[in-house]
Amino acid sequence: MTLLELAKKQGKAKVAIAARVGGAVLDLSMPAPEDGSAGWVTAADPEGLEVLRHSTAHVMAAAVKDLFPDAKISIGPAIENGFYYDFDVETPFTPEDLARIELKMAEIVRADLPFVREEVSREEARGRFRGEPYKEELLSEIPDERVSLYKVGNFIDLCRGPHLPASGKVGAYKLMNTAGAYWRGDSKNRMLTRIYGCAFATRKDLEAHLALLEEIKKRDHRKLGKELDLFSVNDEIGPGLILWHPKGAVVRRIMEDFWRTEHARAGYDLVFSPHIAKLDLWRVSGHLDYYRQSMFGSIEVEGQDYQIKPMNCPFHIQIYKSRMRSYRDLPIRYAELGTVYRYEPSGTLHGLLRVRGFTQDDAHIFLRPDQLDEEIFSLLDFTLFVLRRFGFDRYDIYLSTRPEKYAGTVDNWEKAEAALKKALDLKGLPYEVDPGEGVFYGPKIDIKIKDMLGRSWQCSTIQVDFNNPERFEAEFVAEDGAQRQAIMIHRALMGSLERFFGVLVEHYAGAFPAWLAPVQVDVLPVTDRQDGYAREIVARLRAAGYRAEADLRNEKLGFKIRESQLGKVPYALVVGDREAERKQVAPRKRGGEQIPAVSLEEFLEILGGETDKPLN
């Protein structure tokens, strides 16, 4: 008896697309276990959805092979929200090709062709995939003597499976776009043409996903940055270099003010360092060996090579080394909003999120080995405090451990990894271990924040470093009078101001909370009779430390309200004859909610409640 027959018996044949037997997900065509103990996987299950997506990829490949017989197939896995398949073709697919492929797919789905699994020897499989060089390459690397093939219609693919019982079970899908992708993700290999598609169990799920994509488009910080006049990048200046316009600059200033205040309070010393330094500095630090290709070229000055800084750490180390340090002085914490420049490949630049010049909210902490646990613990606290303040309270945390190529001793690495782990455990923070993903100089904790739409953004990083203190001989005098090597922690909380600002824009869809809003209050006179009163209100708001503007243009109230709301200003204060006469204002929130007219003092109470304290 097959699993499909068993499913029929149990009345599950309609919904089941695969079966769970033991720990494995199997095709329904596989034999059922004697005792009939099988679980049913449906398209509503995560595993089922993956099967559905993977099978949709096969259906697409079948359609492509039908329309473009010369296309060479490679691989086509399920991914988040859908699938892709990479083909080697002479000329990449056009959007019109995608439409044709989609139609052909619909044919295959309508025909409800069975997915047929076949197990053959590797040698036989090699014969079947003659003329498919990518499949041949894969086959030659598979250690097993027997491999499985899946056939749908005339299309056969080397595949582990499992798959849907038939193409008719494919759900709602849509081909999205094409993209170049290196064979096996290696830039030394040939570039294939990838087709991305999304696939869901139901039309409704697909539509919800397309709606989400629309929402993401609406929140795009590049679009909002232009609309709200926050920042720009400019051809004449150069790609990846950000111009902060006055409104964006207000938000940045508030971010910086908050950051400086809290760092001073948390025991950091604020420092400044130059933008260039002798190239040798980066030779000593080791960055030149590891990251030369991401550094801007050096500049020759009076026979000496200088380098635009890609990092701040060597400068802070030199400040540390400017005099003898006692074990009593530690930890020493140097913090700087340090602007660095990195030569990112042109194809990776992206608005504020990937740039060539950016300001890190950087700090380097020098400490004794015995202080590591406690420092990491309080650092985690501090990081989460800062992130929460900006409205982020969901995180994905990763602990990255020793990579293959590393500096320092295994003993030190293990101690540092243990310290990081211990701090996370003590705080009760869930995290994932990324084995081998640490930086060459030490292990790290990365915190990705989740935005309003649940997307993750890498921002905070806490990295232990044994390498630099050794290379630069950053030492302290221990209790016994001996020179000991300090441990250094690199850390950035927002990561870079540019990137964090971009994430903030998308998180809030440009509607910043009142404490961050570039303009907090628009004062809107109904006619020019109230211009004087409006000016007075603005002056008083500004005197109280708020950012307020009057819209004195010769326009109707409706127009001014519309503009204020599109500008995402938290409050509009309508002032007409009534308000002017009674010395009141009529507040309106940007969402449209109207508040009955109140005195300015009462309004200041409301506003103050939202901004905590006016941070100017």
Added chain:
RNA sequence: GCCGGCGUAGCUCAGUGGUAGAGCAGCUGAUUCGUAAUCAGCAGGUCGUCGGUUCAAUCCCGACCGCCGGCUCCA
């Protein structure tokens, strides 16, 4: 950096082998208005840059620059 797409007024976009259009924004004037767009007029472009094909190029071809979607990378 690699593959593909795109580049027309400040912005969003239409358009054609015979040297360009709309809406919004801007300017001028009228309107004095109560919670998401008042009306009229005016002005605005070396069609990304440089080369080529052609009697003629914004349109076709090439190179470059930039942007977009991916890939690779991300201390």
